[in-house]
Amino acid sequence: MDFFVQILRQAIEWIYGFCGDYGIAIVLITAAIRVLLLPLNIRQRKQMRKQQEIAGEAEALREKYKNQQQKLNEELGKLYQEKGTGMGSCLVSFLQFPIMMCLYNGIRLTAAAGAATVLLPWVSSLLVRDRTMILPIATLAVQLLPQTYPYIRYFRALNLQKMPVQMILILLLTNSMFAFAIPSGIGLYYFVSGLFTAVEQLAVYMFSVRRLAV
Secondary structure: OHHHHHHHHHHHHHHHHHHOOHHHHHHHHHHHHHHHHHHHHHHHHHHHHHHHHOHHHHHHHHHHOOOOHHHHHHHHHHHHHHHOOOOHHHHHHHHHHHHHHHHHHHHHHOHHHHOOOOOOOOOOOOOOOOOOOHHHHHHHHHHHHHHHHHHOHHHHHHOOOOOOHHHHHHHHHHHHHHHOOOOHHHHHHHHHHHHHHHHHHHHHHHHHHHHHHO
16 A cells, blocks of 8 residues: 555645645645546446345345345345446445555655645644634535535436435544544645545436436
8 A cells, every 4th residue: 555655745745846735735645646547436436326226126025035034135135136236335435445545655754745726825824723713614514515405496307315314423423533634735635535536426326307308
């Protein structure tokens, strides 16, 4: 993993040579990696949607074969194979994790950590926390934004699954503990990554709504 960390660190330094600002370099490298991961994210969303569609059928099988574990496993396997779903979404998640960890460490080890950026003029260094709480609050907002989509009238035709309020509060609390503690350079990465996710999911939902309207 150290090899990939060094590649990302050098990439940040290379982009800095063109733009002259480490904050902008972090934003660009984060966006580039998210674009590269886009095909994996699309595949993951398709797999998750298929799993939601067959959830009722799977539950019926579990009830029918609740005392026949081997038979249940066989029938579930047939169902997943017939519907074209499986462990793909989990594998995609596992693939993304080491990539994001390498980017995290690449930012942390680069000279960007001790530099300032025009993107956060109120922060003296990307190595310190944003004590004004502007960046952490903005990061939390973009991370929670996708959870609001199921409540928007425009997307009701999709019957999107709504996250329980308790889960949203737990997510908010967990992310807050992290967002308020990390250096601004890493916070900038998480903000851009969260914004990319929110926009990507919004685009997927809008495309789905238009397809239903045809």
